[in-house]
Amino acid sequence: MSGSGENGVRWLSDAEQASWRAILRGTRLLEQALDDALGDAGLQLSEYEIISMLSETENHRLRMSELAAMVVQSRSRLTHTAKRLEDRGWVTREQCANDKRGVELVLTPGGLEAVRAIAQVHVRSVRDNLVDIMTPEQFTAIGDAMGIVRDHLDPHAASGR
């Protein structure tokens, strides 16, 4: 994918290609490491993200459609993930009070307890494999740059997500 000019395609320079490969591979390895850390607690990063998001809302509930957009999962994948969390007693699915076609995911007291315990494992792995292995300036720089990507791809989302 490196080189330039041919057919009007703006290929990546060698330096850009090296950066892009580092981003892709670093991101994959990081996700795998975070998954492995949570695996000791018996769940995947995608599952933790959901109960974590629910724990931060005022009444511990979110519409499935909104949650799917927040964690960037397809509705079908989220349905499977929610089912696994439901089987563990950490969430329940309820009809929205003000919209009979809508379904909300609700964190149970047991689910809240689980989030609080597992958050300690998760934050340690985020520190060990990302935050604490680089300078604060480097970590902030990735956050700022990926914030640009997020806002570019999802301009209507609340900025806090």
Add this chain to the structure above:
Amino acid sequence: MSGSGENGVRWLSDAEQASWRAILRGTRLLEQALDDALGDAGLQLSEYEIISMLSETENHRLRMSELAAMVVQSRSRLTHTAKRLEDRGWVTREQCANDKRGVELVLTPGGLEAVRAIAQVHVRSVRDNLVDIMTPEQFTAIGDAMGIVRDHLDPHAASGR
């Protein structure tokens, strides 16, 4: 996950938490956008990565075990991906010449042609959703920082990956 002190856990500060959320969400949205762009060509990013890696080796072949490590996929997931690529006639699976238990994935001439055509679509989406929406310094900074993560998590790998 924000706050600090409790139980000796070093929670992320609010600023660190905001950066981490931007990284996680930006990364997910980027992967989805790259997948969507390749979807028009009928394949997923994980499939493209494999034929792209094969196209860059001298004789267009790699051991399955090595390829799995390069693209950070489990062996079982890679086997499924390889099967889909084989069904399209883009790769074949062959026994290693010097190791009867090893299996290599080999890019076919049709697969090479496909990589070359699809690379144009892929590089455009990488530019549109990442490289060209930030300053060169910001892009380089993400590459450098994620290179640190890569080398931390996979210290024995060749640096070129």
